[in-house]
Amino acid sequence: MKISLDQLVSDHKEIYTFILAEGIKEENQFLTDVYKQLVKKKELSTIQLNAIRNSMLYYENKDKLEKLRIENGGNPEGNYVGKEKQRYDMTLKYISGKRTSRGFYIHNFLDKQNNSLMCFSDNERIYLDQEHKLIGGDCFTCRATVNRHSVNDFEPTKQFKQTVLNRIKYNKYLGNKRETNG
16 A cells, blocks of 8 residues: 555654654665655555654664663673683673574673673583583683673663673583572
């Protein structure tokens, strides 16, 4: 179904205003193409209209997140571990593992100073050896390369520095306080 330019102006003013807004078309190729089509053909499809609504939501959420970052001082908590592209021996505590929508897993760890570390993996579980499959709270030693430092801001009110590891060689299982404390 097609929506004419006149319909767009009368029935969907917020969408029409959004398409004309300065700056957004310049950073979004889809909106640039829609604008050009609107100027040329004087109509949009309902699919394009819904996609524009999704873009509006994206920019609205982006603005909210940026305001939250500013309100929180923009200073993430914690510290980075090591220097990028260097290998280190580490003692870590396994916190959790989670599957992503892209089909791989993210595993989260803490070091002794409560700094956040993580790695990407194809495997749902991490096995240190035949006896030890890591669960939350397990402590272990390993050798890993610091791939990069990033800020985890999936929760804008709880931003924290995070060290991304790769090439992890799991060494020794140290235990879990929950097992020893009952």
